[in-house]
Amino acid sequence: MKTLEYRLGVDVGGTNLVAAVVDGSFRILSKVSIPAGAHRGIDEITGDIVRVSRMAVEEAGIPMEKVSSWGIGMPSCINPTTGLLVHANCFGWKNVPIFHYLEGKLPLPLKIENDANCAALGEALAGAAKGRSNVLMLTLGTGVGSGIVIDGKLFTGADGMGAELGHTKLVYDGRPCTCGQKGCLEAYCSATALIRTAREAVGGHPESEILALAGGNAGKINGKTVFDAAAKGDSLAKSILDDYVSHLTAGLSSFITIFRPEAIILGGGIALAGDALFGRLAAKLPKLTFGAAQIGVPPVLPATLGNDAGLIGAAFL
């Protein structure tokens, strides 16, 4: 691919609308962010998506004719057959004909895709998994987002509703999940799940370092508090983390068995824990994974692009 090729990528979130011009070497030439104003109507928000896109092209200092494509990551599944955006919670949108609002508003071919899928594509093309064409990515944050790249292309399944690794069943009839089901991986492996487990556990262990690090206020416990307390040798924190990593390992081992990716990328707040997370995973994963004794397990790597992954992935849809 030529460096002198420019693409426009947009990351639509509930807080900000961000647009970037990316060149053929995956370098970001310009990046513009404006508030999403999520309380507003769809005409105003989509109008601002167009506006921020134009602003990014202007800031890059290149004419629109030199831009070859426009890709947008949205916080929802997009049905590629009907063109409907299925459900964007932050905007209160359900079954919105999103292409109707955006197609033709810039003189560029338009693609729209789920934002977690865009992030996975970005990390596969230009980030932690650069050079690999079979990659899974999970984002361990408020929920668990995911994307699947097979042979260098996103896999999204029928009606674009697949690739939801966060909602695969980890425990039959287990913890309730935000999706309405029970026992999903997200209910055990999101940052929210880790924090909730820790807040509940300190009730029976007021002596725990977790509570001390949170200033005695269980409501102030976050993911980092648990990792920090474990690093100080706190037995409750170590046991909570052990349980958390065991559940995550069980999920990843299943995904490896199904897909045999060349790498798994972990993003989101939890992935910032570094070796405290990745070291524990590397120790457990071979013991739980089919075929590990014969062919090992693929590397589990921290995401490297942060929020730029979604922009680069969107640009290269």
Ligand SMILES: [Zn+2]
């Ligand atoms: Zn779920």
